[in-house]
Amino acid sequence: MMNMDKGGGGGGGTLSMASSGEGVSGQFPAGLRVLVVDDDLTCLKILERMLHHCLYEVTTCSQAVVALSILREKKYMFDLVLSDVHMPDMDGFKLLEHIGLEMDLPVIMMSMDDKKEVVMKGVTHGACDYLIKPIRMEAIKNIWQHVVRKRRNELKELEQSGSVEDGERIRKPSDDADNASSANEGSWKNSKKRKEEEDEEDRDDSSTLKKQRVVWSVELHQQFVAAVNQLSIDKAVPKKILELMNVPGLTRENVASHLQKYRLYLKRLSGGPQTGLNTPFMGTSDANFGPMSSFDGFNLQSLTVPGQLPPQSLATLQAGGLARVTAHGGMNMQIADQRNLFSAETPRLRFGVGPQLSNNNQVNLLRGLPSSMEQKQLTHLHQPVQSFGNTSLQSFGNTGLQVSEGSSRYVKLPMGSLGTGSSARVDPVHRNESNALMMQMAQSQLRGQLFSNEIAGRVLGGNGAVTNGRGAVQNPVSQASPMADFSMKRVTDLTGHGFPLGSSAGVPSLQSAGTFQDGGSSGVKGPRGFNPSYDIFNELQQNKTPDWDLQSVGLTFDTSRNTNPAQCNIDPSLSGLGQQGFLSSQKNREREEQHGNPEISQCHENLRVENDFRVKTESLPELNSDNFVYTRHWGQDDLMSALLKQQQDGIGPVETELNFDGYSMDNISA
Amino acid sequence: MSKLDGWFVQSGSGSGSGYLDDQFIQLEELQDDANPNFVEEVVTLFFGDSTRLIFNIEQALDKKPLDFNKLDTFMHQFKGSSSSIGAKKVKNECTQFREYCRQGNGEGCIRTFQQLKKEYATLRKKLENYFQLARQAGPTETACRPK
Numbered sequence: 001m002m003n004m005d006k007g008g009g010g011g012g013g014t015l016s017m018a019s020s021g022e023g024v025s026g027q028f029p030a031g032l033r034v035l036v037v038d039d040d041l042t043c044l045k046i047l048e049r050m051l052h053h054c055l056y057e058v059t060t061c062s063q064a065v066v067a068l069s070i071l072r073e074k075k076y077m078f079d080l081v082l083s084d085v086h087m088p089d090m091d092g093f094k095l096l097e098h099i100g101l102e103m104d105l106p107v108i109m110m111s112m113d114d115k116k117e118v119v120m121k122g123v124t125h126g127a128c129d130y131l132i133k134p135i136r137m138e139a140i141k142n143i144w145q146h147v148v149r150k151r152r153n154e155l156k157e158l159e160q161s162g163s164v165e166d167g168e169r170i171r172k173p174s175d176d177a178d179n180a181s182s183a184n185e186g187s188w189k190n191s192k193k194r195k196e197e198e199d200e201e202d203r204d205d206s207s208t209l210k211k212q213r214v215v216w217s218v219e220l221h222q223q224f225v226a227a228v229n230q231l232s233i234d235k236a237v238p239k240k241i242l243e244l245m246n247v248p249g250l251t252r253e254n255v256a257s258h259l260q261k262y263r264l265y266l267k268r269l270s271g272g273p274q275t276g277l278n279t280p281f282m283g284t285s286d287a288n289f290g291p292m293s294s295f296d297g298f299n300l301q302s303l304t305v306p307g308q309l310p311p312q313s314l315a316t317l318q319a320g321g322l323a324r325v326t327a328h329g330g331m332n333m334q335i336a337d338q339r340n341l342f343s344a345e346t347p348r349l350r351f352g353v354g355p356q357l358s359n360n361n362q363v364n365l366l367r368g369l370p371s372s373m374e375q376k377q378l379t380h381l382h383q384p385v386q387s388f389g390n391t392s393l394q395s396f397g398n399t400g401l402q403v404s405e406g407s408s409r410y411v412k413l414p415m416g417s418l419g420t421g422s423s424a425r426v427d428p429v430h431r432n433e434s435n436a437l438m439m440q441m442a443q444s445q446l447r448g449q450l451f452s453n454e455i456a457g458r459v460l461g462g463n464g465a466v467t468n469g470r471g472a473v474q475n476p477v478s479q480a481s482p483m484a485d486f487s488m489k490r491v492t493d494l495t496g497h498g499f500p501l502g503s504s505a506g507v508p509s510l511q512s513a514g515t516f517q518d519g520g521s522s523g524v525k526g527p528r529g530f531n532p533s534y535d536i537f538n539e540l541q542q543n544k545t546p547d548w549d550l551q552s553v554g555l556t557f558d559t560s561r562n563t564n565p566a567q568c569n570i571d572p573s574l575s576g577l578g579q580q581g582f583l584s585s586q587k588n589r590e591r592e593e594q595h596g597n598p599e600i601s602q603c604h605e606n607l608r609v610e611n612d613f614r615v616k617t618e619s620l621p622e623l624n625s626d627n628f629v630y631t632r633h634w635g636q637d638d639l640m641s642a643l644l645k646q647q648q649d650g651i652g653p654v655e656t657e658l659n660f661d662g663y664s665m666d667n668i669s670a
Numbered sequence: 671m672s673k674l675d676g677w678f679v680q681s682g683s684g685s686g687s688g689y690l691d692d693q694f695i696q697l698e699e700l701q702d703d704a705n706p707n708f709v710e711e712v713v714t715l716f717f718g719d720s721t722r723l724i725f726n727i728e729q730a731l732d733k734k735p736l737d738f739n740k741l742d743t744f745m746h747q748f749k750g751s752s753s754s755i756g757a758k759k760v761k762n763e764c765t766q767f768r769e770y771c772r773q774g775n776g777e778g779c780i781r782t783f784q785q786l787k788k789e790y791a792t793l794r795k796k797l798e799n800y801f802q803l804a805r806q807a808g809p810t811e812t813a814c815r816p817k
Contacts, residue, residue: 042716042751049700049708086746112750134693134753137700 029144030055033077037067037095038084038110043133047082050140064090068098075103079147082131085111085118093125094218100126100265101216106146110135126265157267214254223247224258233266689793693756710801716755717794723748724787731780741779742771759789 034056038044044060051058059078061067064087071078081099085092096107109122112133122130128146131139216224227244228236238256245255694709701708727744730737749764763786770778 040747040751040754041719042712043754045712045715046697046700046754049705049712053700086743086750112746112753133750134756136693137696 029141032056032144032147033059033079034082034143035059035061035067035071035078035080036082037061037064037087037092038082039063039087039089040084043084043135047135047140050135050137051082053137054141056144063087064092064095068095071099071103071105075105078105080143081105081107082143083107083109085109085113085122093121096122096125096127097218097221101221101261104264106150108143108146157264214250214258216258220245220247220250221258224255224262228259228262233263689757689759689789689796691756691758693753695756697755710804712755713797713801716751716757719751720748720790723751724790727783731783736776736779738771738774738779742768745771757790757793760786760793763789 032054034051036044036047036051036058038047038060039062041062044062048058048060059070061070064083067081067083068090071081083092083095087095092109092111096109099105099107106128107126108129108131109127110131110133111118114132119130128150129143214220223245224241227241230244231237231240236259238252238259241259242250242252242255697709697712723744727741727748730741730744745764745767749761749768752761752764763782767779767782767786770776770782
């Protein structure tokens with residue numbers, strides 16, 4: 001069971017970090033999203049109170065297994081996990097291990113047991129801290145530092161690793177850009193990128209599209225570790241490990257991916273290398289990075305690799321992708337499965353819009369998808385693809401992205417490219433050409449620009465690119481959220497174009513994207529997203545804070561899920577570069593149907609950017625479905641995210657399946 | 671001056687004799703206008719949960735041979751929640767119990783458990799009285815929290 005509580009006061013969630021590195025803005029710790037896991041209800045209650053007292057947003061959970069499922073569903077919604085060691089259903093260290101491998105969140109262990117061996121076990125399993133019970137307020141007050149530290153370390157890792165791949169450079173720039181924007185926005189949360197590693201993996205594996213998703217059970221992992229230890233970590237190569245493990249069905253790619261993750265995991269344990277890249281924005285950078293990496297090199301393939309991209313990275317991707325896409329003028333769709341990354345996770349499709357390095361190249365997002373994605377997902381993809389075909393993006397000032405799921409639904413997301421006027425309109429039909437699975441990418445015209453300026457680059461990319469990229473991103477039901485993300489990011493990017501980096505909302509959108517994804521996965525986005533802490537929306541809300549206001553971009557976001565396959569058209573028209581106009585508040589309305597059938601529920605999201613951008617949601621008659629779990633309004637740059645519409649139609653059983661695969665309504669805790 | 675002074679925290683002579691320790695005071699500090707009954711709620715939760723634990727332990731103590739691992743696990747939980755509310759004496763008994771578990775001393779476990787239950791009952795009574803008093807005292811008194 002779990003309770004979701006909104007953190008008390010303190011501006012509800014505005015987490016803003018100063019753009020200058022470790023500088024943390026005054027409210028920073030407030031709104032820290034903490035998941036507490038303890039089977040002792042008394043302790044749980046006290047901890048909850050203590051955390052609230054620190055203005056953190058608290059989610060409590062009395063079972064490790066439940067905590068894990070929550071995290072798998074909404075990993076983006078948490079900044080930190082506080083877990084007891086001794087729990088009847090699952091040992092705290094096991095939970096810790098899972099979290100370390102799957103979501104890479106900072107975990108603090110707590111126990112009355114202060115024996116050195118036990119504490120050491122916490123350290124070796126990757127806990128960032130070990131608190132001796134009874135927990136004192138003094139300790140709780142400072143737990144936020146682990147979040148900051150982790151982000152810093154991750155940034156450093158990224159930078160270091162950057163040299164490894166071409167894409168790295170790109171990453172950094174983008175990161176910077178993101179940071180800048182994020183800094184303004186104060187979207188500290190946006191920056192949660194947790195898994196660059198995964199991105200890297202993705203890249204590596206991108207060539208192997210057929211990678212099969214493998215669930216790395218504890219047993220399998222132990223076999224893996226045994227093999228690695230036998231070979232020694234330095235000499236362990238996937239092929240040898242595979243031979244040693246001798247597990248039927250396991251492929252070299254599976255092992256390679258896991259090995260990479262494992263290495264990162266070890267690296268984290270050892271403190272990881274720290275590079276000098278201290279981007280001021282710790283938080284933002286993270287989020288950005290993930291995507292960035294994937295985008296690095298602008299390899300469509302990498303983008304395409306569905307499974308490889310972690311959710312976070314997706315978000316990033318989206319953000320980055322958007323920017324890049326815009327830069328390119330073409331939009332790439334990526335579908336990534338987070339699941340691949342995480343063995344246990346429910347399958348999610350992610351949509352990434354990635355710019356392609358190669359101009360005018362068509363990228364098949366889908367192809368990559370299949371491997372990572374389950375068949376169902378694949379089907380989804382197909383549908384989405386088709387829908388893409390349907391979607392027409394209007395470019396010129398406005399870029400419209402339509403995401404249609406299945407013929408029945410499609411969402412158009414017009415993105416206004418602020419400055420660009422590139423009115424490239426892409427005919428939907430066009431898109432259709434591509435195989436159902438294939439997405440065509442618009443040419444990347446701008447990519448060069450992107451590189452030149454990190455920030456600028458993105459922004460530039462935004463021009464026209466969006467229009468071109470009219471490719472619709474669709475997420476099948478489950479992915480609906482991702483789509484939302486997409487649009488969000490794109491929007492951001494777009495705004496970025498016209499706008500000064502600072503003004504651009506792009507950064508924020510990233511996070512939001514992540515949120516969406518989460519929502520998508522659950523089938524009911526609204527709920528997740530809107531959950532107190534982690535949803536992107538939440539973030540957005542938090543973002544509402546001044547920082548966001550600064551960003552002119554306001555999106556009105558209505559996410560409603562209609563049972564009907566209603567179509568949503570979002571026509572954001574960006575009128576002016578001035579983006580400032582974005583004051584418009586964003587409203588997110590998510591209606592979730594927690595009906596047993598995810599299919600039924602549809603989501604419409606309307607984003608309105610008051611100024612220039614308007615997202616129109618067309619047909620949402622059904623929006624007011626009974627299932628309104630949640631309605632929120634926020635004004636953020638992330639409005640872009642609003643663009644992401646998720647329509648989940650129960651229309652086709654297939655879709656449903658796809659969308660909701662892995663996400664059983666039951667799992668959704670609302 | 672804490673209301674608790676003389677009641678629990680400093681009662682008795684010597685360091686080990688108080689029923690409650692500083693942790694309880696911390697709980698009181700977490701109680702505010704938004705959570706006016708926080709301490710009582712926590713304590714109620716504790717007694718509800720620990721009643722179940724005591725029952726489990728009693729059952730485990732009736733089984734021969736004693737399963738010390740199981741007993742230790744139960745007592746670990748008991749100790750955890752006891753310490754979280756600052757139930758000092760009860761916690762000390764838990765510690766002792768676990769030590770006997772480690773030694774495989776069944777007699778010691780049983781004896782300690784009896785003592786534990788006694789302390790537990792005493793604490794419960796004292797706390798009930800305390801909350802009753804606090805309610806009678808009203809907000810003014812309540813505001814005067816131990817520092």
